Amino acid sequence: MNSKPVLTLEDAKNIVRAAEAEASRNSWRVVIAIVDDGGHLLYLQRNHDTQFGSVEIAIQKARAAVAFQRPTKVTEDAVLSGRLIHLALPGALPAEGGVPLVIDNRIVGGLGVSGVRSFEDGQIAQAGIAVFN
Template structure:
């Protein structure tokens, strides 16, 4: 059986990044924006001015975790805060909010990870990026 599979294109990634960048700049938040495809392969990376370089790796890992498990990274952050420390040892997870899967027509096509400010702000930027694609 064959299935039609949607893919996240470079143009899609640029649109997502532009939406995320606009939200970050509106709030004057220096961040890194990482976008991966459904296989976790880095498709697009953007580092805004004055962003700490450590956020590069964190943004990529947030995106990897969000697509690997097809859920927002906030879920693991909440679990760890509640004392479920076993999630700290689950390979491929990053228990820090700011990674979101990208879903188009009920298909997981990729993920976005944002890092550089407080984790809930990272998530706000990531959501703005997804909204730019889906609106």
């Protein structure tokens, strides 16, 4: 039987704490979502005054990072360069802020951030994964 690394709830909380610290330093109100390797929500944090529309976007960014095994910025860059076929991919989200979470070269989950401009969501996500890697 094979074994695989697993993203724990404590891992998720540590990632979110680091991401939230970056958001707070910049006074950005965001939603931060963590999903497991199957795209199921493991942890979600929303600042009390963050637009509620960002809840689903953060979850979708995290799921897209897992489903396509790459940061959502890759899809955003593809669309911006004219490769519009990416818009037809089920579950693709062409907006920076979703990143896969990797342990031992295996994707164990995804992190999604939404609430500010796309590149700022990406900055927050990078702060979150920096404590995980």
